[in-house]
Amino acid sequence: MKSVYIHQLFAFRFRNFDTLKIELSPKINVFFGKNGHGKTNLLEAISLASSFKAIRPAKNRDLILFDQEQSRIKASIAGHDHFNVEVDVFLQGKKVCISGKSVKSASAINHKLAVITFVPDDLHIVTGGASFRRQLLDQTANGLFPIYAALYRRFEQAILQRNRLLKTPGSSQQELEAFNQVFVQTAAPLIKARHAAIRILLPEFERNLAHISGNSISANIAYESIDVTKQDSEETIQTSLWEKLKTLQTEERFRKTTLLGPHLDDINITMGTHPARHTASRGQARAIVLALKMAQMHCVASVRELTPILLLDDVLGELDQNNAQRLLETIKEIDAQTFITTTQLELLPDLCRDYKAFEIHQGTIV
Amino acid sequence: MLSEDPIKHLVEQLAKLPGIGERTALRLVLHMLSSERDSVPTLAAALMEAAERVHECSCCHMLTALDVLCSTCISISRDRSVVCVVATVQDLMALEATNDYKGLYHVLHGTLGPMEGIGPKELRIASFLSRITDSNREIKEVIIATPPNVEGEATALYLAGQMSGLKVNITRIASGVPVGGDLQFADRLTLSRALHLRQRF
Ligand SMILES: Nc1ncnc2c1ncn2[C@@H]1O[C@H](COP(=O)(O)OP(=O)(O)OP(=O)(O)O)[C@@H](O)[C@H]1O
Ligand SMILES: [Mg+2]
Numbered sequence: 001m002k003s004v005y006i007h008q009l010f011a012f013r014f015r016n017f018d019t020l021k022i023e024l025s026p027k028i029n030v031f032f033g034k035n036g037h038g039k040t041n042l043l044e045a046i047s048l049a050s051s052f053k054a055i056r057p058a059k060n061r062d063l064i065l066f067d068q069e070q071s072r073i074k075a076s077i078a079g080h081d082h083f084n085v086e087v088d089v090f091l092q093g094k095k096v097c098i099s100g101k102s103v104k105s106a107s108a109i110n111h112k113l114a115v116i117t118f119v120p121d122d123l124h125i126v127t128g129g130a131s132f133r134r135q136l137l138d139q140t141a142n143g144l145f146p147i148y149a150a151l152y153r154r155f156e157q158a159i160l161q162r163n164r165l166l167k168t169p170g171s172s173q174q175e176l177e178a179f180n181q182v183f184v185q186t187a188a189p190l191i192k193a194r195h196a197a198i199r200i201l202l203p204e205f206e207r208n209l210a211h212i213s214g215n216s217i218s219a220n221i222a223y224e225s226i227d228v229t230k231q232d233s234e235e236t237i238q239t240s241l242w243e244k245l246k247t248l249q250t251e252e253r254f255r256k257t258t259l260l261g262p263h264l265d266d267i268n269i270t271m272g273t274h275p276a277r278h279t280a281s282r283g284q285a286r287a288i289v290l291a292l293k294m295a296q297m298h299c300v301a302s303v304r305e306l307t308p309i310l311l312l313d314d315v316l317g318e319l320d321q322n323n324a325q326r327l328l329e330t331i332k333e334i335d336a337q338t339f340i341t342t343t344q345l346e347l348l349p350d351l352c353r354d355y356k357a358f359e360i361h362q363g364t365i366v
Numbered sequence: 367m368l369s370e371d372p373i374k375h376l377v378e379q380l381a382k383l384p385g386i387g388e389r390t391a392l393r394l395v396l397h398m399l400s401s402e403r404d405s406v407p408t409l410a411a412a413l414m415e416a417a418e419r420v421h422e423c424s425c426c427h428m429l430t431a432l433d434v435l436c437s438t439c440i441s442i443s444r445d446r447s448v449v450c451v452v453a454t455v456q457d458l459m460a461l462e463a464t465n466d467y468k469g470l471y472h473v474l475h476g477t478l479g480p481m482e483g484i485g486p487k488e489l490r491i492a493s494f495l496s497r498i499t500d501s502n503r504e505i506k507e508v509i510i511a512t513p514p515n516v517e518g519e520a521t522a523l524y525l526a527g528q529m530s531g532l533k534v535n536i537t538r539i540a541s542g543v544p545v546g547g548d549l550q551f552a553d554r555l556t557l558s559r560a561l562h563l564r565q566r567f
């Protein structure tokens with residue numbers, strides 16, 4: 001098992017932090033303090049440095065300290081691998097470097113680190129809209145297959161161009177065909193990767209759900225995309241996409257937008273024959289979410305043979321005492337570097353005693 | 367026409383160039399007006415001369431100062447049965463610099479990009495297609511060397527579609543492996559993509 005962790009973090013004009021430099025524990029780190037003082041912001045800086053992704057969707061402007069034009073985050077990584085990460089956020093874009101070398105996609109960092117976040121929004125995975133479940137799907141795929149981020153970027157570009165073409169008056173069918181092909185070529189590997197991700201996640205999910213619920217809940221997860229089976233090759237997926245695209249041709253021209261593809265896919269979570277979204281109780285939904293998150297942690301660790309870095313925003317407070325204990329057991333089991341935010345240290349479960357604590361007060365560490 | 371503030375005017379003109387922001391433009395202007403003052407007339411003249419004499423080759427659309435055709439198109443030592451399609455003048459120059467390729471070229475001056483407002487009509491595609499048809503089968507192979515990004519790929523596919531009725535071999539340069547820089551991160555999936563694409567055309 002390879003284990004890497006963030007040893008030092010430096011943030012400059014990031015959100016409400018003017019300058020911050022901290023040494024982190026390779027085990028559990030707790031950021032505590034009153035509401036609105038910067039705990040989630042700090043977690044976000046760590047997320048950017050370790051996955052090039054903000055923990056919640058954010059505009060560049062919002063990542064930069066008010067009235068400034070640039071912010072910078074630096075992290076030094078230690079353990080079985082040693083390197084530095086630098087993220088510069090400008091109003092117009094981000095620039096990321098690994099050990100001084102500029103890189104284009106998050107795949108570069110995903111090859112070296114795996115990050116799993118658990119944030120209050122995740123509690124909507126079962127009951128909320130499809131975007132919450134796609135996020136789970138993408139995070140799992142990113143953790144399992146480092147190339148996924150680069151494939152995703154390419155797909156996003158293809159869909160942006162295709163959507164614009166559908167909106168361009170007088171564009172020819174031949175030109176659309178060309179962009180259709182690029183769309184199909186970029187969508188197919190994503191669909192294949194997501195299928196693979198769910199296939200890997202499923203047994204771990206079932207095991208964890210049984211453990212959490214004392215065998216009282218059982219649920220199933222299935223990737224919902226175009227009609228392909230898990231075993232299908234990229235070529236078969238391409239063919240299915242082509243066929244579906246043909247049937248949607250007129251409607252897409254009329255609606256002027258792409259009507260199928262990974263950006264619209266979902267995970268079907270069912271309990272028995274019923275969709276959990278409509279039938280799960282609040283407690284059951286939470287158990288399912290927790291099982292999914294724990295499964296992600298286990299899968300990434302075992303498939304990549306790499307200990308993931310875990311970012312938990314406020315969730316320990318959201319879970320009941322038993323579930324919080326289970327989550328902590330998982331963390332201890334995979335021995336992951338973990339970042340936890342909480343308003344009150346006393347609220348942390350008993351198991352969580354051995355940690356490094358940082359008090360956050362108005363954008364500084366006390 | 368005299369501008370009110372010549373420095374500001376010049377900075378504005380320079381800042382329109384790709385890769386040059388206001389700050390760089392100002393630095394260049396101040397440098398030219400202080401230490402490089404003597405070479406300003408030469409620079410201005412060179413700029414004027416280039417603008418007056420350089421034009422697109424009427425066959426391949428490479429930039430040239432020769433009368434009608436560029437040096438590649440009039441050369442007797444080039445292989446006239448192969449045409450390599452590139453997106454930009456720089457791409458042509460990069461291929462020329464390898465000294466490997468002895469055929470002819472066609473410069474599209476861009477790639478398809480609906481978001482940038484670039485459709486087939488904005489590129490030198492029509493002239494390329496008539497060039498193939500008019501060649502009376504002298505052109506046997508077309509190598510499509512547009513960049514491996516989404517736009518370059520769509521352009522390649524579009525061209526291939528347009529040529530489907532013509533008796534000409536279409537090949538696509540191997541792509542998928544990010545050239546330079548990120549090469550170390552190229553893995554199996556990307557490489558398989560490269561192979562896959564090679565079969566396609
Ligand atoms: N770009 C920015 N520049 C300066 N301050 C900012 C910026 N973006 C957010 N903030 C401030 O950061 C604070 C929010 O910080 P954060 O979300 O980290 O709080 P928190 O400690 O996680 O609180 P809670 O316990 O409620 O979750 C707000 O007061 C907000 O005004
Ligand atoms: Mg918070």
Ligand SMILES: [Zn+2]
Nearest residue numbers: 423426436439
């Ligand atoms: Zn020429």
